[in-house]
Amino acid sequence: MARFALITIIMPVLFLTSCSAYDFASPSNGRIKAKDKQIFFFSDEENIDKETKYYDALLDIKQKYPKEVRQMKVYQTEQKNPLQNHTFPSLVVIDNNQVIVKINGFVKSKEEIVRPITKALSN
Template sequence: MRYRTVIPFFLMLFVLSSCSVSTVSPFTKNRIDSIHHTQILFFSDENHIDKEVPYYDAILDLEKKYPHHVDQMKVYDNRKGWEEEINTFPALMVINHRHVVMKIEGSVKKKEDIIKPMQHVLAQ
């Protein structure tokens, strides 16, 4: 008689515990997996604002030729969720169909060093 109540209890406990283990947390999904189109991401940091001037100039120039892409650009003030892709600030990254197709990080002297690779990617 005792086994009839204990066995179903352990069986139910086993099934319920296995369900909780197999659940996928939304935070384990990489943020890049949710981007299915061409997306520009700009990572800014107020501690590195002096390094961002060429980035801003390049973005303003790119907006003239690629207004849709620049208008849809997302700006982040931290690396949270992007730690695998971004190492330093400032950074500009283009993602296309869940793949990083271009990335520029850190100090850049001339805006042309940003514009040329961006135009190459956005023109495709």
């Protein structure tokens, strides 16, 4: 009986208290509360070959903003995500509960990704 109480009461409490510092708002409003700018990458693992420009861009961005790229949240197509994004691939930067940059779908060059993302991270 004590083991059942441990599993049903204490384990969920421990799990919830060990969550990250990010406070996700209601998914229905598509807003996220984070203390710093946050990058989100939405990937389609079935079409990963079409995402090479995104990966190349992220490598360039990582050189100047390693912390932000290291803390980037990655979501696959089958995962529910706090932004309710349904376009893959996509890169989104959030600051003060606002989407400040969103790049999605096909791009001609990695510079179409690098320029707006680095500008958003530098402000």
